[in-house]
Amino acid sequence: xxxxxxxxxxxxxxxxxxxxxxxxxxxxxxxxxxxxxxxxxxxxxxxxxxxxxxxxxxxxxxxxxxxxxxxxxxxxxxxxxxxxxxxxxxxxxxxxxxxxxxxxxxxxxxxxxxxxxxxxxxxxxxxxxxxxxxxxxxxxxxxxxxxxxxxxxxxxxxxxxxxxxxxxxxxxxxxxxxxxxxxxxxxxxxxxxxxxxxxxxxxxxxxxxxxxxxxxxxxxxxxxxxxxxxxxxxxxxxxxxxxxxxxxxxxxxxxxxxxxxxxxxxxxxxxxxxxxxxxxxxxxxxxxxxxxxxxxxxxxxxxxxxxxxxxxxxxxxxxxxxxxxxxxxxxxxxxxxxxxxxxxxxxxxxxxxxxxxxxxxxxxxxxxxxxxxxxxxxxxxxxxxxxxxxxxxxxxxxxxxxxxxxxxxxxxxxxxxxxxxxxxxxxxxxxxxxxxxxxxxxxxxxxxxxxxxxxxxxxxxxxxxxxxxxxxxxxxxxxxxxxxxxxxxxxxxxxxxxxxxxxxxxxxxxxxxxxxxxxxxxxxxxxxxxxxxxxxxxxxxxxxxxxxxxxxxxxxxxxxxxxxxxxxxxxxxxxxxxxxxxxxxxxxxxxxxxxxxxxxxxxxxxxxxxxxxxxxxxxxxxxxxxxxxxxxxxxxxxxxxxxxxxxxxxxxxxxxxxxxxxxxx
Amino acid sequence: xxxxxxxxxxxxxxxxxxxxxxxxxxxxxxxxxxxxxxxxxxxxxxxxxxxxxxxxxxxxxxxxxxxxxxxxxxxxxxxxxxxxxxxxxxxxxxxxxxxxxxxxxxxxxxxxxxxxxxxxxxxxxxxxxxxxxxxxxxxxxxxxxxxxxxxxxxxxxxxxxxxxxxxxxxxxxxxxxxxxxxxxxxxxxxxxxxxxxxxxxxxxxxxxxxxxxxxxxxxxxxxxxxxxxxxxxxxxxxxxxxxxxxxxxxxxxxxxxxxxxxxxxxxxxxxxxxxxxxxxxxxxxxxxxxxxxxxxxxxxxxxxxxxxxxxxxxxxxxxxxxxxxxxxxx
Numbered sequence: 001x002x003x004x005x006x007x008x009x010x011x012x013x014x015x016x017x018x019x020x021x022x023x024x025x026x027x028x029x030x031x032x033x034x035x036x037x038x039x040x041x042x043x044x045x046x047x048x049x050x051x052x053x054x055x056x057x058x059x060x061x062x063x064x065x066x067x068x069x070x071x072x073x074x075x076x077x078x079x080x081x082x083x084x085x086x087x088x089x090x091x092x093x094x095x096x097x098x099x100x101x102x103x104x105x106x107x108x109x110x111x112x113x114x115x116x117x118x119x120x121x122x123x124x125x126x127x128x129x130x131x132x133x134x135x136x137x138x139x140x141x142x143x144x145x146x147x148x149x150x151x152x153x154x155x156x157x158x159x160x161x162x163x164x165x166x167x168x169x170x171x172x173x174x175x176x177x178x179x180x181x182x183x184x185x186x187x188x189x190x191x192x193x194x195x196x197x198x199x200x201x202x203x204x205x206x207x208x209x210x211x212x213x214x215x216x217x218x219x220x221x222x223x224x225x226x227x228x229x230x231x232x233x234x235x236x237x238x239x240x241x242x243x244x245x246x247x248x249x250x251x252x253x254x255x256x257x258x259x260x261x262x263x264x265x266x267x268x269x270x271x272x273x274x275x276x277x278x279x280x281x282x283x284x285x286x287x288x289x290x291x292x293x294x295x296x297x298x299x300x301x302x303x304x305x306x307x308x309x310x311x312x313x314x315x316x317x318x319x320x321x322x323x324x325x326x327x328x329x330x331x332x333x334x335x336x337x338x339x340x341x342x343x344x345x346x347x348x349x350x351x352x353x354x355x356x357x358x359x360x361x362x363x364x365x366x367x368x369x370x371x372x373x374x375x376x377x378x379x380x381x382x383x384x385x386x387x388x389x390x391x392x393x394x395x396x397x398x399x400x401x402x403x404x405x406x407x408x409x410x411x412x413x414x415x416x417x418x419x420x421x422x423x424x425x426x427x428x429x430x431x432x433x434x435x436x437x438x439x440x441x442x443x444x445x446x447x448x449x450x451x452x453x454x455x456x457x458x459x460x461x462x463x464x465x466x467x468x469x470x471x472x473x474x475x476x477x478x479x480x481x482x483x484x485x486x487x488x489x490x491x492x493x494x495x496x497x498x499x500x501x502x503x504x505x506x507x508x509x510x511x512x513x514x515x516x517x518x519x520x521x522x523x524x525x526x527x528x529x530x531x532x533x534x535x536x537x538x539x540x541x542x543x544x545x546x547x548x549x550x551x552x553x554x555x556x557x558x559x560x561x562x563x564x565x566x567x568x569x570x571x572x573x574x575x576x577x578x579x580x581x582x583x584x585x586x587x588x589x590x591x592x593x594x595x596x597x598x599x600x601x602x603x604x605x606x607x608x609x610x611x612x613x614x615x616x617x618x619x620x621x622x623x624x625x626x627x628x629x630x631x632x633x634x635x636x637x638x639x640x641x642x643x644x645x646x647x648x649x650x651x652x653x654x655x656x657x658x659x660x661x662x663x664x665x
Numbered sequence: 666x667x668x669x670x671x672x673x674x675x676x677x678x679x680x681x682x683x684x685x686x687x688x689x690x691x692x693x694x695x696x697x698x699x700x701x702x703x704x705x706x707x708x709x710x711x712x713x714x715x716x717x718x719x720x721x722x723x724x725x726x727x728x729x730x731x732x733x734x735x736x737x738x739x740x741x742x743x744x745x746x747x748x749x750x751x752x753x754x755x756x757x758x759x760x761x762x763x764x765x766x767x768x769x770x771x772x773x774x775x776x777x778x779x780x781x782x783x784x785x786x787x788x789x790x791x792x793x794x795x796x797x798x799x800x801x802x803x804x805x806x807x808x809x810x811x812x813x814x815x816x817x818x819x820x821x822x823x824x825x826x827x828x829x830x831x832x833x834x835x836x837x838x839x840x841x842x843x844x845x846x847x848x849x850x851x852x853x854x855x856x857x858x859x860x861x862x863x864x865x866x867x868x869x870x871x872x873x874x875x876x877x878x879x880x881x882x883x884x885x886x887x888x889x890x891x892x893x894x895x896x897x898x899x900x901x902x903x904x905x906x907x908x909x910x911x912x913x914x915x916x917x918x919x920x921x922x923x924x925x926x927x928x929x930x931x932x933x934x935x936x937x938x939x940x941x942x943x944x945x946x947x948x949x950x951x952x953x954x955x956x957x958x959x960x961x962x963x964x965x966x967x968x969x970x971x972x973x974x975x976x977x978x979x980x981x982x983x984x985x986x987x988x989x990x991x992x993x994x995x
Binding site: 117197198210286290321322323355358529546 | 701702704707718719721722725743748757766824828836837841844937939940941942943948951956
């Protein structure tokens with residue numbers, strides 16, 4: 001296996017997978033994979049055939065009824081698509097995570113953020129995914145994916161092409177139909193247009209690789225299109241179903257954006273627009289990007305254009321100095337089992353404050369209805385103390401990122417460092433030196449577990465010392481610190497970015513103590529965040545600390561964020577496919593192969609399970625990081641007045657189901 | 666006098682140019698740029714990695730791919746024409762961003778200033794005239810405490826007391842429902858309700874400092890022979906005080922106008938961050954942190970210009986108030 005190169009591996013696994021996926025598709029009853037059973041145009045897929053039940057409750061928010069009466073929008077029947085998405089218990093998130101009931105209309109959801117460009121809760125609310133994997137951060141295979149904005153997809157036999165089915169009659173928030181033209185415009189006129197996109201991203205290239213051949217797009221009809229790659233590649237399904245995937249990865253409101261696109265706009269008007277923006281004409285692509293708010297889903301607070309059409313539950317209404325408001329999208333395509341059009345809540349309002357303490361203050365005084373990003377375990381006692389007074393409930397949920405996981409830069413040019421840190425005994429010794437349970441108790445208030453299941457190291461200072469002795473670091477200096485291979489006292493520089501998480505400093509102080517107890521001199525230093533990132537790019541860091549999406553791997557290996565990719569030169573080698581950087585050690589290369597393979601969605605469930613296990617084995621054997629704690633939790637704070645709030649599962653996944661939240665009477 | 670003013674104004678122009686160059690260099694000095702931070706934040710949040718090509722594309726979008734001198738020239742040229750550039754972080758024109766915040770900043774600083782002058786000058790005079798009386802000791806103690814307490818700490822303490830004792834968050838300049846409301850009487854009233862706490866907190870350090878200065882200056886004057894002469898001639902105590910020593914003792918305060926102007930603009934940044942005030946201070950702070958260079962550059966340049974103008978005004982005022990100042994060269 002070790003002799004096999006990446007391409008062989010992928011080709012083989014693709015061949016092996018081709019048959020199995022088709023079989024799997026034919027077998028399952030999952031709505032997404034019903035598409036292959038139904039010949040396009042022959043019959044409506046089952047998910048959409050469900051008739052909307054008739055009930056006495058008003059099917060739309062009174063706010064919209066008023067707008068219909070005043071004539072500013074058409075009646076509900078004309079706004080809803082023929083193929084609505086019906087939300088029942090378990091549709092958006094498994095029913096064991098939330099006691100779902102049909103909600104009622106009205107109210108304003110209040111958020112608070114201390115960033116001038118990002119309000120994470122608002123992002124969660126309006127990230128409208130083409131496909132979903134309910135309750136999961138990412139799907140492990142195409143079989144776990146179910147419809148959302150898109151009705152379904154069909155994979156061809158050799159897995160080079162995917163036929164996508166859009167919901168008939170879905171409309172943008174301005175009432176215009178959302179069709180394959182919006183997809184064609186985005187792919188051909190934006191992603192493939194070198195004035196706007198100098199280099200097309202790897203999502204539209206074979207095998208999700210920067211060096212891959214460009215995808216071809218074929219428009220079948222208004223609601224069906226086909227994407228084809230030169231090699232077997234199913235990564236688009238993965239891309240469009242992850243928790244942070246979004247409609248903006250596949251389409252744009254063509255009818256609106258054409259006025260800012262040189263190929264479509266009236267030349268005179270367009271020139272005036274560019275002049276007004278004080279851009280040279282050659283840079284019209286930059287002007288297009290400035291106007292394209294679809295790309296601002298993450299930095300939503302910087303959205304400026306209330307007319308920009310979206311397909312999300314809420315759309316931008318007003319931008320103020322310290323407050324932005326989003327209001328319900330009258331054309332939203334989801335309805336509940338009672339026939340009520342989602343979302344239940346009329347408006348979402350984000351207040352921007354100057355610092356995270358001000359957010360905490362507002363949470364405590366009940367001025368925030370939903371808080372995820374700024375909720376922190378460090379403040380847990382404070383939240384609990386004021387729970388009744390502030391009128392909120394704290395749900396302890398799973399965290400989608402490992403808050404603190406130190407990764408080594410195996411490629412720092414310091415030879416002495418490389419020699420020590422590339423010795424697995426050193427990495428094991430450090431992890432063994434940590435009293436994990438104490439970390440969990442003191443830093444995480446007892447929530448969380450020791451990371452034994454992942455790295456296999458249990459707290460044992462003597463064993464740690466023995467490992468260090470064994471690797472030849474048995475000599476000590478006058479202060480009792482171990483001597484490195486170069487004959488000088490070895491120093492572990494625990495340099496970390498400032499302000500990363502509130503608990504970082506206290507945790508690092510504990511770590512310094514544990515490491516020095518076994519004789520490894522440790523220097524803990526906070527470095528300004530931007531400087532830290534720059535140093536990392538220059539390969540000057542020793543230890544890397546950034547949000548690690550380790551939790552993603554619980555479902556399947558993912559390429560997005562891997563243990564070895566913060567070793568700068570290895571990362572370059574991988575990104576440039578060997579043209580630059582330095583060839584990684586075998587285990588690191590293998591981790592990448594595994595993740596890349598899993599990411600293509602070409603493997604059968606058994607194969608995914610096999611490489612998944614292999615990934616855990618490699619991590620346990622090579623312990624590429626310092627992991628002080630596992631199963632980190634997140635205090636998710638919601639007003640007691642909110643209904644349909646999940647109490648279990650991933651915090652971020654819960655936050656993504658805001659269209660079914662409602663205010664109880 | 667006119668010649669004096671003209672000469673000072675002409676001197677200010679090259680000075681401002683040098684300042685603009687230096688402030689731009691200072692902003693560019695830290696390694697990395699806005700994108701480094703943006704990319705890190707994006708990757709952390711979404712779990713998606715941006716490719717080198719995508720980063721290069723963004724860098725071009727923000728104009729960060731040009732060499733430093735080109736960026737400076739482009740910025741300063743636009744600045745002179747009144748275009749302050751576009752903020753990366755807010756995705757809006759800098760001028761729009763500042764226009765929203767300047768009125769509030771000026772309002773709050775003016776209230777704080779009026780508060781500190783109104784309190785400090787009478788107390789300073791009183792302390793000097795009744796030196797070593799009980800009140801002098803009380804005010805002196807208060808003055809030293811006020812000087813020694815950082816105002817942001819005071820802000821934190823006040824906020825905590827307000828929350829734990831009275832159950833309201835003393836932060837911000839408006840109640841939630843008024844933050845974005847159009848101007849109305851209700852909104853003005855709401856602002857007036859929120860204004861005293863930040864104004865007093867910002868003003869308190871200055872008050873303590875002013876009391877000390879006023880007291881010291883006046884004591885110096887009171888011991889001078891002309892005071893004794895005036896008193897011997899039978900001038901009433903009040904008239905004597907206000908007519909001569911106080912007038913002279915106030916001179917050093919006038920020279921502080923030079924720093925007051927930029928303060929009016931940027932306010933007290935730390936207090937504004939702690940109290941969550943929508944003033945210019947926090948914008949500058951965040952812009953410096955995230956290397957949002959057009960915002961930071963514009964604010965720094967405006968601040969420097971205001972310092973220069975403020976110094977000019979205080980020089981002119983002093984020359985006008987105090988006939989002892991010579992206007993000629995040398």
